[in-house]
Amino acid sequence: MTRVAIVYDTVSGSTAEMGEVLHAALQGPFGVARMPIVEVTSLAEYDAVVIGSPMRFGGFTPTAERFIRRHRAELERKKVAYFFSMLYVVRIAEEGGPGVLPYIDPGLAMATIPRKRATIMDRTHSLDYFERQRRRSAPGIQPVSVAYFKGRLNVRRLPLKERLFMRIVTSLTSKEREGEFMNPSSVKGWAAELQRALA
Numbered sequence: 001m002t003r004v005a006i007v008y009d010t011v012s013g014s015t016a017e018m019g020e021v022l023h024a025a026l027q028g029p030f031g032v033a034r035m036p037i038v039e040v041t042s043l044a045e046y047d048a049v050v051i052g053s054p055m056r057f058g059g060f061t062p063t064a065e066r067f068i069r070r071h072r073a074e075l076e077r078k079k080v081a082y083f084f085s086m087l088y089v090v091r092i093a094e095e096g097g098p099g100v101l102p103y104i105d106p107g108l109a110m111a112t113i114p115r116k117r118a119t120i121m122d123r124t125h126s127l128d129y130f131e132r133q134r135r136r137s138a139p140g141i142q143p144v145s146v147a148y149f150k151g152r153l154n155v156r157r158l159p160l161k162e163r164l165f166m167r168i169v170t171s172l173t174s175k176e177r178e179g180e181f182m183n184p185s186s187v188k189g190w191a192a193e194l195q196r197a198l199a
Contacts, residue, residue, distance in 0.1 A: 001030065001031045002029075002030045002031070002047045002048060002198060002199070003030065003031045003032075003033075003045060003046045003047050003048070004026060004030045004031065004032045004033070004046060004047065004048045004049070004050060004198060005032075005033050005034075005035070005040070005043060005046040005048070005049045005050070006019045006022050006023055006026075006032060006033070006034040006035075006050045006052070007019075007034075007035055007036070007037045007040050007049060007050070007051055007052070007067070008034075008036060008037055008051070008052030008053065009036070009037045009038075009052070009053050009054065009060075009061045009063045009064045009067075010036070010052075010054065010085075011054050011061070011157060012054070012151065012152040012153060012154040012157050013152065013154075013157075014054075014085045014149075014151035014152035014180075014182045015052045015053060015054050015083075015085045015151065016036070017182060017184075018052055018083060018085060018149055018151075018182065018187050019034050019052050020034065021184050021187040021188060021191070022034075022050060022052075022083070022187060022190075022191055022194070025187075025188050025191035025192075025195075026191060026194070026195065026198075029195055029199070030048075030195075030198065033046070037051070037063055037064055037067045038063060040067065040071075043071055043074045043075070043078070044074070046078065047078060047079065048078055048079035048080070048081070048144075048198045049071075049075060049078055049079075049080050049081075050080075050081045050082075050083065050194070051064060051067070051068070051080065051081070051082050051083075052082070052083045052084070052085070053082070053083075053084055053085075054084070054085050054086070054151065055084045055085065055086035055087075055130070055148075056162070057124075057133075058124055058125075058129050058130055058132075058133040059130070059133035059134060059136070059137050060134075060137050060138075065137050068137060068138045068141070072138070072140065072141070075138075075141050076140050076141055079144050079197070079198055080141050080142075080143050080144065081143050081144055081145040081146065081147075081194055081197060081198070082134065082143050082145075082146045082147070083146070083147040083148075083149060083187075083190070084130075084146075084147070084148050084149065085149050085150075085151030085152070085182070086108070086148055086149070086150065086151060087108075087150060087151065087153055087177070087181065088108070088121075088125050089104065089108050089110050089125055089126070089127060089130070089148055090110060090111055090112070090113055090118070090122050090125055090126050090127075091110060091111070091112040091113070091126065091127050092112075092113060092114070092115050092118050092122065092123070092126045092127075092128060093112055093113065093114050093115065094114065094115045095115075095126060095127070095128035096128060100142075100143055100144075100145065100146050102127065102145075102146040102147060102148055103145065103146070103147040103148070103189070103190040103193055104147075104148050105147075105148060105149040105150045105183065105186040106183075106186060107149075107150040107181060107183050107186060108148060108149075108150050110127075130148075134146070144197040144198065145190075145193060145194050145197040145198075147187075147190040147194075149182065149183075149186055149187060149190075150181040150182065150183065150186075151181060151182050152180050152181060152182055153177065
């Protein structure tokens with residue numbers, strides 16, 4: 001039986017909850033373990049690793065980045081998938097798009113816009129930008145699947161610098177706002193795709 005580790009970092013808790021949904025959905029076809037990323041000491045017993053992270057400035061949290069660097073050699077030899085909790089994503093028409101076509105939570109209501117209409121925020125929340133950030137953080141690892149889910153923003157739970165930054169962002173735009181937006185059925189939808197990718 002294929003053994004899968006679901007490991008995650010979380011800030012407001014939605015990424016952890018997504019990990020719980022995935023754990024329940026993947027049990028049966030796979031032997032599945034789920035744990036916070038900071039508790040992982042070894043990946044030797046797993047055939048595949050599913051890594052979850054809140055989206056932070058276009059990529060993984062620093063904790064998730066450190067995990068990937070520490071285990072990079074092992075991850076390069078295993079099937080790897082990523083899922084991110086976030087609030088906003090766009091597709092910029094002129095951009096090439098990601099190498100792996102991601103699963104997009106319908107709740108994100110992703111729009112395609114021309115570059116000339118893209119704001120600075122749009123350019124740092126585009127699929128292409130996220131792809132570049134992911135490759136920078138995890139060179140040499142080609143994921144079998146990537147998913148973007150709408151999550152939760154609780155500004156009070158963020159570290160101080162991020163809290164101040166997000167207070168400014170949420171005061172300037174309606175594209176990112178505080179609230180609970182996670183949809184477990186979207187996570188289950190990706191789990192069906194993920195089963196095929198990990199088999």
